[in-house]
């Protein structure tokens with residue numbers, strides 16, 4: 001299980017239900033990394049996606065305690081379903097996916113639920129800080145160490161690196 005996120009130096013990830021900034025290059029990296037894979041996300045992150053629809057070309061598992069449980073959506077490119085507890089997610093991964101790669105795609109509540117089970121983190125680390133953020137990635141530096149630092153990139157006046165961390 002691998003968590004994938006964009007964070008600022010204070011681990012901020014979102015504000016008002018949205019991402020901190022738009023980085024087309026990073027979105028392309030996210031797509032390339034997760035295409036054809038299973039992504040786990042919270043219901044609020046699903047709501048923040050265009051049209052509130054799951055990501056095309058990926059198997060999206062959405063955590064929600066509410067009544068949409070078990071709803072499938074599949075119009076050819078979108079597929080996925082809701083599960084109502086982290087235990088159901090873990091059981092689905094163990095019984096149905098059997099070793100396939102799984103990405104934890106946020107937001108804050110979902111990163112917090114699964115961080116302890118992640119073997120790696122792919123973090124796009126912004127240089128800028130976003131003091132008015134209201135969603136944060138959990139503390140991870142005590143559990144993970146940087147193993148690959150990506151090149152410095154700049155887009156829309158934002159500077160960032162895409163870094164790989166592995167469990168210590």
Ligand SMILES: NC(=O)c1ccc[n+]([C@@H]2O[C@H](COP(=O)([O-])OP(=O)(O)OC[C@H]3O[C@@H](n4cnc5c(N)ncnc54)[C@H](OP(=O)(O)O)[C@@H]3O)[C@@H](O)[C@H]2O)c1
Pocket residue numbers: 004005006007012013014015016017018019020041042043044045046048063064065066083084085086105106107108109110111113135
């Ligand atoms: N920077 C990044 O890489 C990144 C990535 C993803 C998201 N984000 C940002 O993160 C923010 C959203 O994060 P968030 O923490 O507010 O929301 P979230 O984690 O996306 O979703 C929270 C929802 O997940 C469901 N949930 C949580 N714990 C559960 C449990 N134990 N069992 C069943 N369902 C559970 C609940 O859905 P119900 O209310 O339906 O019950 C809850 O309201 C947004 O600003 C978003 O843009 C940033």
